Each structure stands twice: as structure tokens, then as C-alpha cells.
Amino acid sequence: MPAALARLTSHGTDRRAAADEFRARHHGGVIGYVGADVPVEYLTAAGLLPLRLSGSPGDPSTAGDRCLGTGLDPAARSVLTRLLEGGFGTLDGIVVSRDCEASLRLFYALRELRRVDPALALPPVHLVDVLHLPHRTTTRYVRAKLGQLRATVETWAGRPIDDTALADAITAHDRLRALLTEVAALRRSHPARLTGTQALAVVAATTALPVGRATALLEALLAEADQLPEHEGLRVFLTGSPHDTGHVYTALEDRGLLVVGEDHDWGDLLSLRRTAAPTEAALAERYQHNGPAAPRASIRARAAHTRRAARECGAQALVGYARVRDDAPGWDYPAQREATGLPAVQLSRQPYGALGDGAAEALAELTGARVRAEAAR
Amino acid sequence: MSAARLASAAAATAHQRQWFAGLREEVADGGDLALVNADAPQEIFRAMGIPYVVNQWWSSIVTAKRRAQDYLGLLRERGYPDDSEQYSSIPLASVFDPDPANAPWGGLPRPSIVLAETTGDASRKIFDLWDSQLGVSFYPLESAAENDVPVRWWELMPRDWERAVGSDRLDLMTGELEGLIRFLEQTTGRVFSETRFAEVMTLVNEQQEWNRRTRDLIARARPCPLPVNDSIPSVMIPQWHRGTTWARDAARAFHDEVAERVSTGTAVCPGERARLMWIGRGLWFDLDFYRRFEESHGAVFVWSMYLAIAADGYLRHGGDPLRALAARFAAFSDQLYTPPWSAEWYVKEARHHGVDGVVHLVSDDARGSYFTTRALQAAGIPVLELHADNVDARSADGDALTRTVGDWLDRHVLAGD
Ligand code: SF4
Ligand code: SF4
Numbered sequence: 001m002p003a004a005l006a007r008l009t010s011h012g013t014d015r016r017a018a019a020d021e022f023r024a025r026h027h028g029g030v031i032g033y034v035g036a037d038v039p040v041e042y043l044t045a046a047g048l049l050p051l052r053l054s055g056s057p058g059d060p061s062t063a064g065d066r067c068l069g070t071g072l073d074p075a076a077r078s079v080l081t082r083l084l085e086g087g088f089g090t091l092d093g094i095v096v097s098r099d100c101e102a103s104l105r106l107f108y109a110l111r112e113l114r115r116v117d118p119a120l121a122l123p124p125v126h127l128v129d130v131l132h133l134p135h136r137t138t139t140r141y142v143r144a145k146l147g148q149l150r151a152t153v154e155t156w157a158g159r160p161i162d163d164t165a166l167a168d169a170i171t172a173h174d175r176l177r178a179l180l181t182e183v184a185a186l187r188r189s190h191p192a193r194l195t196g197t198q199a200l201a202v203v204a205a206t207t208a209l210p211v212g213r214a215t216a217l218l219e220a221l222l223a224e225a226d227q228l229p230e231h232e233g234l235r236v237f238l239t240g241s242p243h244d245t246g247h248v249y250t251a252l253e254d255r256g257l258l259v260v261g262e263d264h265d266w267g268d269l270l271s272l273r274r275t276a277a278p279t280e281a282a283l284a285e286r287y288q289h290n291g292p293a294a295p296r297a298s299i300r301a302r303a304a305h306t307r308r309a310a311r312e313c314g315a316q317a318l319v320g321y322a323r324v325r326d327d328a329p330g331w332d333y334p335a336q337r338e339a340t341g342l343p344a345v346q347l348s349r350q351p352y353g354a355l356g357d358g359a360a361e362a363l364a365e366l367t368g369a370r371v372r373a374e375a376a377r
Numbered sequence: 378m379s380a381a382r383l384a385s386a387a388a389a390t391a392h393q394r395q396w397f398a399g400l401r402e403e404v405a406d407g408g409d410l411a412l413v414n415a416d417a418p419q420e421i422f423r424a425m426g427i428p429y430v431v432n433q434w435w436s437s438i439v440t441a442k443r444r445a446q447d448y449l450g451l452l453r454e455r456g457y458p459d460d461s462e463q464y465s466s467i468p469l470a471s472v473f474d475p476d477p478a479n480a481p482w483g484g485l486p487r488p489s490i491v492l493a494e495t496t497g498d499a500s501r502k503i504f505d506l507w508d509s510q511l512g513v514s515f516y517p518l519e520s521a522a523e524n525d526v527p528v529r530w531w532e533l534m535p536r537d538w539e540r541a542v543g544s545d546r547l548d549l550m551t552g553e554l555e556g557l558i559r560f561l562e563q564t565t566g567r568v569f570s571e572t573r574f575a576e577v578m579t580l581v582n583e584q585q586e587w588n589r590r591t592r593d594l595i596a597r598a599r600p601c602p603l604p605v606n607d608s609i610p611s612v613m614i615p616q617w618h619r620g621t622t623w624a625r626d627a628a629r630a631f632h633d634e635v636a637e638r639v640s641t642g643t644a645v646c647p648g649e650r651a652r653l654m655w656i657g658r659g660l661w662f663d664l665d666f667y668r669r670f671e672e673s674h675g676a677v678f679v680w681s682m683y684l685a686i687a688a689d690g691y692l693r694h695g696g697d698p699l700r701a702l703a704a705r706f707a708a709f710s711d712q713l714y715t716p717p718w719s720a721e722w723y724v725k726e727a728r729h730h731g732v733d734g735v736v737h738l739v740s741d742d743a744r745g746s747y748f749t750t751r752a753l754q755a756a757g758i759p760v761l762e763l764h765a766d767n768v769d770a771r772s773a774d775g776d777a778l779t780r781t782v783g784d785w786l787d788r789h790v791l792a793g794d
Contacts, residue, residue: 067747069739101498104522105744112716112748116755127524133495133517137552141521144545148524295498299505330458331502348458 002227004220005198012201013246015054015208016089022049022210029092029156032123034079034106035099036265037130039287042150043095044211045169046157050095052207053088054244054266055079057353067109068102073326074352075244076102080109084120093156094125095149099265100295100328126152130287132296143284150280167278172211179218180206180271186222188260188313191230196238196259197249203267204244233258234367237315239306239336240294240322240329240347242266247353248321255363261313263306265293294328303335310340317366318344323352343369383607385631389614392623397482400428404486409565412468412488412507414500416709417518418702420581421557422492423620424574425567431617432493435485436467437659442481448474457506462499464658469503472510488513490564492557494520496710516560518553521546521707528717530708531725535692538704550703571698577620578698584619585691587628588612591635592688595679596730600649602638605678606667609659612684619691650675651790654727656682656749657738657763669779674786680730686713689722714744720752727758734759734790736782761785 001009011018019030029048033040040050055061055078063084064077082088096107110125128149131138154160183202187194194202202221206214236257242264243249249259261268275286292301310318318340322329330348337344345362347355355363404410411422411429422429439445448470449459455473457466468485471477477484491508495501495517508515523543527533533541558569595602611631618624645668653670655678660666670676690712693701711718727735735753739746739762750760763778 069746071740098522101496107522108715108745109748112720112745115717116748116751127522129522129524131519131521131549133519135553135556137549137556138519140552141519141545141549144548148545152524296495299502299509327458327461327497327499328502330461331499331506334456349460 002221002224004217004224005194005202005228008205008217008221009198009201010205011208012204015051015204018209018213019049019051020089023090030090031093031095031153031156032083032088032091033095033097034076035097035103036270036293037097037099037287037290038095038128039130039146039149039283040211041166041169041173041283042146042153042161044172045161045165046153046159048092048153048157049210050207051088051091052204053079053083053094054204055352056082056087057245057247057351067113068105071325072105073100073102073241073323075242075323075326076106078352080106083110083122084113091123093123093152095153096125096127098127098129098131099293102326124152124156130290132288132291134289139285139288142288143281146280146284146287163280166280166283169211170275170278170283172215174274176206176211176215176218177271177274179215179222182222183218184261184268184271186225186228190314191232192235192258192260193225193228193230195231195249195253196262197246197253199259200243200246200249200262200267203270204246207270231258234317235260235313235315236317236319236366237306237310237313237340237342238262238264238267238319238321239332240264240320241326241350242293245353248350248355251355252319252363255360256367257317257319257363259319260315261309263292263294263302263309265291268309269293294326294332299332299335302332303339306332306336307339310342315340315342318342319363319366320344320346320348321350322346322348324349383603383611383631383634385627385634386607386610388630389610389627392627393610393614393617394482396618400430401483401486403428409490410486410488411490411492412485413491414465414493416496416706417492417494418554418557418706420574420577420620420702420705421554421561421569424577425558425561425565425569427490427561427565427567430485430488432468433464434613434617435471436464438481439467439471444481458499462497462503465493465500466503469506472507490561491515492518494518494706496520514564516557518557519549521549522711522715523708526708526711526718528721529725530712530718531689531722534689534704534712536694538693538701539696542704542708546707547700547703550707551700554699554703575698578693578701580622580625581619582692582694584615584625584628585687587625587632588684588687589689589692591628591632592684593729594632594635594639595684598635598639599731600642600644600646601652601677601679602635602643602645604645604668605655605681606659606665609681609683612687616683616687646671646675646677648675649677651733651786652677652679652731653790654678654680654723654730654732654735655738656723656735657740659683660738666778670782670786673783674791676786676790678736680726680732682713685726710744716745716748716752719745720748723749724752724756724758727753727756732758734761734786736760736785737762739764759785759789761789 031048032053043050055075061077061081064080107127129145187199276282291297292305320333347359350356413429415433448467451470451473453459471485493504504515530541615624615627667678693705753760
């Protein structure tokens with residue numbers, strides 16, 4: 001595997017490595033964060049490393065299940081379990097966004113555990129309540145919440161964030177987003193130069209590395225694009241739950257599918273929206289209008305986005321994957337299927353990080369339908 | 378002396394029927410109708426004279442008439458989940474009912490406006506589907522959350538609500554309510570009068586003050602003067618009508634009736650040995666459940682959230698009336714479901730009522746349950762967690778529930794007697 005891709009996929013999977021190194025080498029603080037609605041620009045500007053927290057599907061989530069109840073998205077329960085077990089290494093703070101209900105409840109659990117069980121020695125936790133209705137009232141609120149986050153991050157860093165540093169961080173993260181879009185083109189090309197699993201790992205790596213390092217590795221990846229092998233498969237667009245690990249992508253691609261695009265924020269959706277100007281006001285708008293993610297966007301906005309994105313990817317089929325207890329995707333799916341007009345399967349109540357019973361048959365039907373369609377042509 | 382059914386409960390139920398029949402006629406004549414979520418600011422509709430039905434009330438009617446499964450099936454047929462937010466989604470299914478004439482209470486008339494906060498991940502989607510129905514507009518409100526809150530909210534809310542809720546959330550919701558008023562003025566042609574609105578807000582506070590007195594009476598009374606499920610209609614039906622003189626007077630009549638029972642020593646269960654608290658939504662499919670342990674164990678449910686949240690959750694005195702209304706709803710469900718608010722409040726109520734044990738219904742979408750149980754246990758109160766979804770009768774087995782509660786009473790609540 002070419003060197004940049006190898007490094008990126010390794011950081012996408014071993015998500016702690018860069019944080020451990022950052023701490024050892026720069027003596028810098030590491031801040032864990034939950035959800036794509038956390039404005040990481042503030043952390044970068046304060047000289048802290050933002051590390052997006054992910055779950056671990058193979059491991060039991062006993063402590064998380066107990067605190068959050070089993071009625072909540074297992075990914076969030078897994079994140080809480082790993083936090084309580086110290087699975088992310090030392091964290092100097094945690095920022096949680098409101099990207100979905102599970103994240104909010106995870107925040108409440110952390111806040112309450114800190115209050116009633118100080119012996120756990122959890123790091124300080126901050127909720128950044130970025131909301132998404134497309135109204136001016138919401139913009140003003142989000143600005144206030146960003147101001148609040150800025151003040152907390154300044155306390156954690158022990159120094160003020162000056163406007164120049166913030167502007168530089170905004171520019172740096174937008175540059176990273178632009179490069180991610182170029183990388184996404186590699187998986188959409190005919191033939192594809194990246195598998196969906198690889199693309200997902202590359203995006204994940206950029207949420208574990210310092211932004212400068214992530215940018216350099218993406219540039220190196222784009223420079224070595226010619227050496228990347230070609231990939232075949234039924235080109236599918238994946239909608240539904242977000243994937244904080246590559247397990248489901250691997251399972252899908254092992255069955256002859258090629259995930260050429262998705263509409264969740266551990267994938268393409270993460271880099272979709274840019275910041276209009278390097279200012280705090282523009283940053284608030286960027287995060288307010290971030291998405292459209294399943295738990296926050298309207299059915300209409302989701303269907304329109306999925307239709308456009310699936311077309312841009314040259315997808316031949318739509319796969320809806322909804323994890324058990326992830327409530328939003330099931331309501332979106334009928335409109336998405338209709339809007340894309342593609343052959344589609346819906347996999348509901350899927351276990352965390354895996355395909356459930358019956359998924360294999362449903363997917364085989366999809367690949368079978370394509371074989372039949374090609375034969376008829 | 379054993380207790381007969383409350384007159385105020387019967388009166389409220391009768392009023393509700395009559396009101397609903399009148400509403401159906403009004404809407405049939407082409408009037409506007411709003412469908413609003415329980416935790417949304419209905420007072421604006423009241424002040425403007427726009428009739429409304431509360432989404433969760435209608436859901437409870439459908440469920441009580443044992444039609445919930447049919448309605449969930451109608452959603453399933455259209456490819457929508459039947460296992461997510463059923464309490465909110467059941468009324469949506471009424472739109473798809475092939476035989477609306479046979480729906481409970483003659484059926485839910487089609488609303489022209491639906492109002493809800495964007496809580497959870499799915500509830501706004503349910504209202505998106507309402508919005509895609511011909512002639513229905515959805516007005517969404519943000520559901521905002523605060524990073525840091527003062528713990529003892531019930532002491533602050535009545536007058537110092539600005540501090541309890543936080544100014545950012547109040548700015549947001551006040552702005553949204555101004556938008557709602559403009560939207561309603563424009564779509565219904567009705568007028569929003571500040572004078573009328575202030576009256577409505579005063580009536581609501583008066584009503585909740587009566588509820589507060591009633592709650593305090595019941596908390597102190599020994600033995601318990603009324604069955605907990607009887608108090609539900611006496612509190613909730615007026616709650617759906619809050620902002621009217623009928624509702625305020627109904628809350629007072631309920632209070633007077635309870636006071637009368639207390640003074641005559643009326644007992645739900647003359648051999649009262651254990652006072653219990655019920656945490657969670659009502660078991661709509663099995664309301665008799667609450668009384669099943671009186672004869673066998675002398676155990677009486679003295680508390681449910683309906684009266685208690687009416688007593689503590691709604692009062693907002695002083696300040697600008699629109700901002701006070703925002704303060705009523707900007708953090709409404711946090712009071713019940715979000716620690717530390719929820720957990721500490723249940724402990725405070727348990728102590729106030731002198732309960733010997735708590736039965737805690739942990740449903741699938743229960744929020745903060747772990748911390749509630751933990752806080753009660755830390756306060757030395759025995760807790761039994763039941764796991765069931767109150768609306769969806771598929772997931773609960775009545776006999777097993779009865780056995781579980783009976784065993785727990787024997788072992789943990791009455792063992793020291
Ligand atoms: S990014 Fe840094 S830590 Fe990662 S492989 Fe490269 S040098 Fe090593
Ligand atoms: S509160 Fe502590 S002991 Fe209890 S489940 Fe959570 S981490 Fe475990």
C-alpha cells in the first residue's frame with residue numbers, strides 16, 4: 001500500500017496513536033470530542049489536539065449500558081464505556097455536541113457522573129449546543145454557544161485564543177475539508193482508486209491527527225494517486241446511521257459492493273460545508289448549517305441531499321443501514337428511496353458494527369438484480 | 378372508609394368529551410385546528426382562540442381504546458418505523474386510517490397547524506410527515522440544552538426562572554415565539570392581544586397554584602385520600618385546557634375535593650402499610666395496575682408525575698409574559714428527564730410524600746433513569762425498576778409485572794414491618 005494511504009488508514013483505526021505522540025512530543029493537551037458539530041477550530045487555535053471519540057463494536061459496553069440504558073444508540077454506549085475505562089488515554093477535557101440525542105444523553109451522563117462520583121476522575125466536560133433550524137434566531141443562539149465554548153477552551157488551555165489564531169485555524173480546517181473532497185473524488189472515479197473502507201479510514205484519520213499533519217498526509221495521498229490500485233464492485237451509496245469504525249464497510253465490500261459515497265458525518269458529510277469567512281460569525285453559520293445529518297435534518301432536506309450525492313457518486317444502488325436504537329434513519333428512508341430512484345435495500349435494527357440476520361440475503365438480491373439488469377441489456 | 382371515584386375526575390372526563398365534540402363541529406365548519414406536542418407553548422393558541430389538540434393526549438385515547446397496534450400497523454405499511462417514538466407517532470397514523478368514522482371519539486379532525494419542539498432524533502421527522510400532508514404546516518421549535526444548570530430548579534422556577542433556564546435559551550425561544558405569533562396571525566387571520574395573553578398566563582399560574590396546594594395536601598395526608606390513577610384525569614384534562622377559567626376552576630374543585638377527603642379521613646386503602654411512588658409514564662393499557670397491591674399488601678401509590686409536575690413544573694410568575702412562557706417550555710422536559718434536575722427532584726418529592734418505596738418504569742426511551750434510581754437509593758429509598766414501554770402493550774406482561782412488584786414489596790418494602 002502506498003505510504004500516505006498506509007499511514008492514514010493506520011491512524012484511522014489506531015485512533016490514539018497520534019494523541020499519545022502529541023502529548024509526549026509537544027506536551028500538548030488532548031481534548032476528546034463527540035460529534036461532527038463540535039467546532040474543533042477553537043481547540044486547534046488554542047494549541048490543543050481535538051480527538052474525535054469513537055466506539056468499539058467488538059467490546060462489551062457494560063458500564064455505558066448501565067448509565068445510559070440499553071434504549072440508546074449502542075455507539076454512544078460504547079463511547080461512554082471506553083471513556084470510563086480510560087480507552088482514549090489521558091484527556092484534558094471533553095466537548096460534546098448535540099449532533100444527535102445519544103450524544104446529548106452521553107453529555108448528561110458524563111456531567112452527572114462527575115457530580116455524583118468524583119472518584120471516577122473524569123475530565124471536565126462541556127456541551128456545545130449547536131442547533132440547526134435554518135432561522136436567524138438559531139444563528140444568534142449558536143453564536144452565543146460558540147462564545148461559551150471559546151471561554152471554556154481558553155480556561156482549559158490556560159491562555160486566551162486570539163482572533164488571528166482562530167482565523168488561522170478556520171483556514172486550516174477548511175483546507176483540510178477541501179482536500180477531503182479531492183480524496184473523495186478518488187473513490188468516485190471509474191474505476192475507483194479507493195474502496196469505501198479506505199475512504200472511511202482516511203476521513204477518520206483526519207479527526208485524530210493534528211490538522212497540519214492530516215493536511216500533509218492528504219496532500220501526499222493525492223500525489224501518489226496514480227499508484228493506487230483500481231477497485232471493482234456494485235457501486236452503492238450508503239445512507240442511514242453514521243459509522244465510527246470500518247466494520248460495516250468491510251462487511252459490505254466483502255460482499256461485492258463498493259461504497260462510493262455516504263451521507264453520514266464520519267464520511268463525506270464531514271467535509272461538505274465550508275466556512276464562508278475566517279470569522280467567528282461565519283463559523284457559527286458553518287456549524288448551524290452543517291449536515292444534513294439524519295438526526296437533525298428534515299426528511300425533505302435529507303432526501304434532496306441523498307438524491308444529489310448519490311448521483312454525483314455515480315451510485316448504482318442505495319443501501320439504507322440503520323443501527324438498532326438509531327431512530328432517525330428509518331423515518332428518512334422511504335423518501336430517500338423514492339428520491340434517488342435507485343434499486344435499494346433497507347437494513348433495519350442492525351447490530352453495532354456488523355450486518356444483522358437477513359442482511360446478506362437482502363444485499364444478495366441487490367447484486368442479483370444488477371446481474372439480471374446487465375444480462376437484459 | 379374506602380374511596381369512591383373522584384367527582385372532579387368524572388367531571389373532567391365529561392367536559393373533555395363535550396369539548397371534543399364541540400371542537401369537531403368547529404373544525405368541520407372549516408375552522409383552524411392545531412395539533413401540538415404536550416411540551417409546546419399552547420398558551421399562544423389559547424390567547425388567539427385557535428383550538429388545539431395535544432398530540433400525546435390523542436395518543437393516550439387511541440391507546441386506551443386499544444387501537445395503538447392498528448395505528449402502528451398503518452405506519453409500518455407505509456415503510457415507517459413502528460418501534461420509534463410511538464407515543465408521538467400514533468396520532469400521525471390517524472391520517473392514514475381507512476375507516477376514520479370508527480376511530481376513537483369520532484376521530485381526530487385534520488389539523489392545519491402542527492407545533493412541536495425538535496426533541497430527540499425522530500420526533501421532528503414525525504412532524505415532517507404531518508407537514509407533507511395537504512393543508513398542514515409544521516412550525517418547529519428548537520429544543521435547546523444548557524451546559525451548566527443550578528440543581529434545585531423547583532425553588533427557582535416560579536420567580537427566578539431566568540436564572541434556572543439561562544438567558545441564551547430564553548432569548549432563543551422568545552424569538553421563536555415571536556415568529557410563531559406572526560406565523561399564526563398571517564395564516565389564521567386572528568389577532569394576538571397582549572392583554573388577553575397576560576390573562577391566559579395569569580389563569581395558568583392560578584391553576585398550577587391550586588395543583589401545588591393539592592400536591593402538598595396529598596403529600597402530608599395519612600392515609601392517602603385518593604387512588605393515584607384517579608388524580609390523573611383530574612390534573613391532566615384541566616392541564617390540556619390551561620389558560621381557561623374552566624381549567625382553573627377544575628383544578629380548584631379537585632383541590633377542594635381532596636381537602637374534603639383529608640378532613641373526613643377517607644382512605645384509598647384503610648390498611649395502608651406502604652406508600653409508593655410511581656416514576657415514569659402512566660401504564661395506559663393497564664390502569665388498574667396501580668390498585669392491585671392495596672388488598673394484598675396494604676401498598677398504595679400516592680405519587681405520579683402528573684400532579685407533581687403540574688405543581689412544580691409550570692409556575693412562571695413575573696417578567697414579560699412571552700419570556701415567562703418561553704421559560705415554561707425552554708427546559709420543560711429537562712425537569713423530568715435530565716440529571717441533575719430530574720434525579721434531585723424525584724428525591725425531593727419522595728421525601729416530601731414520605732414514600733416507603735419507588736416503582737420506576739424504565740421504558741425504552743427512558744432518559745436519565747439510571748441516575749434517578751441511583752439518587753433515590755443514595756437517599757435510602759428502595760427502588761424497583763420495571764422495564765416496559767407504557768404505550769406498546771406488546772412489550773409488557775401484566776401478570777409478570779404484578780408478581781415482580783408483589784415480591785419486591787414483601788422483600789424490600791414491608792420486610793421490616
Ligand atoms: S502522522 Fe505522525 S504519528 Fe502518524 S505516522 Fe506520520 S509521523 Fe507517525
Ligand atoms: S456509575 Fe460508575 S460504577 Fe456505575 S456504571 Fe457508571 S462507571 Fe460503573
